[in-house]
Amino acid sequence: MSSSKGSEEGVRLRAGDAELTVRPDRGCRVSSLTVGGTELLRQGERYGSFPMVPWCGRTDHGRFRDGAVQHQLPVNADPHAIHGTGRDTVWRTRRAPGENEAVFTYELGEPWPYRGLVTQVFALTESSLTLTLAVEADTDSxxxxxxxxxxxxxxxxxxxxxxxxxxxxxxERGDDHLPTGRRIDPRPGPWDDCFGMPDGVDATLTWPGLLELRITSPAQWVVVYDEQPEAICVEPQSGPPNGLNTLPRLVTPIDPLETSTTWSWRRL
Structure with missing residues (x-):
């Protein structure tokens, strides 16, 4: 059996002993994911799990070029623009009550220079959570x-x-925290680094004797950040940091950008 409910504290989904809380008013982030009453995510307004859209990681000094036009994004991680606008936006809830799926949207606009629509879908089962993001262009690619x-x-x-x-x-990460363009052999952590996984992201976190959590995605890049003692971040994304400049993926009115990730867990 599964169920969903909305409250002033967010939209909650439940499947078996797994419970998920989404906060559309706080950037459509997952504020809590518990399995058997055990919380898996770091708590706090900045934490949980948030979508990175319409760009991931750092964009060089907030500037990117689309053809002959250069755009300037607000700098929020001196001297760069980081993690997109979706995490700072109030999303609209679109969902079917009584189901274990929730759907949210927000309209792209300032400070992003283009119009479009972002949709995020959550699908919860007793042993997994699948998140899907789609970015659609309005008229301009x-x-x-x-x-x-x-x-x-x-x-x-x-x-x-x-x-x-x-x-x-x-x-390879430069002193400015941006990829230099060189691909190197993976180095030991701790990391705040982007890695290539051309067959799709596949990473496993294990809490010995307690739980195994597998993070998979058809995306071919993952950032791993484990420099803080409180958390480990495993971030599937459709391109590398600064990818708006170095590896642009064009979204057109007939070709949206779609990506997904699944977190699967089992007790040990």
Missing amino acids: FPAQAGWHPWFLRNIEGRDATIDFAPAWQE
């Missing part, structure tokens, strides 16, 4: 990216998580 920034708790019930993944390469 534009480059865009989409992905997620989950803050998974490093320590749960006294157990520190380990991460297992096998990227094909690591994007």
Whole structure:
């Protein structure tokens, strides 16, 4: 059995002993994901798990070029623009009561220079959560990216998580925190780095003796951030940081950008 309900504290979905809370008023972020009453996400307004859209990670000094036109985005991670506008936007809730699926949208606009629509879908089962993002253009085409920034708790019930993944390469990171354009052999952590996984993102977090969480996505890039003691971030995304400039994916009125990620868990 599964159910969903909305409240002033967010939209809640439940499947078996898994419960999810989404806050459309706070950038359509997952504010809580519990399995058997155990919270998996770091708590707080900045945390949980938020969508990165219409760009992921840092954009160089907030500037990107579309053809002959250069655009300037607000700088919010000196000196760059980081993580898109979706996480700072109030989304509109579109969902079917009584189901374990929720759908949310927001309209692209200032400070993003193009019109369009972003849709995020959540589908919860007893053992998995699938998130889907779609970016649609209105009339003008534009480059865009989409992905997620989950803050998974490093320590749960006294157990520190380990991460297992096998990227094909690591994007060399410059002193400005942007990829240099060189692909290097993956290096040991701690990381605030982007990795290439051309067969799709596949990473596993394990809290020994407690829980295993597998993060998969057809996306070919993942940022891993584990420099803070409280959390480990595993961020599937449709392109690398600064990708609006280095690897633009054009969204057109007939060709939207769509991506997804699935988190699957099992008890140990």
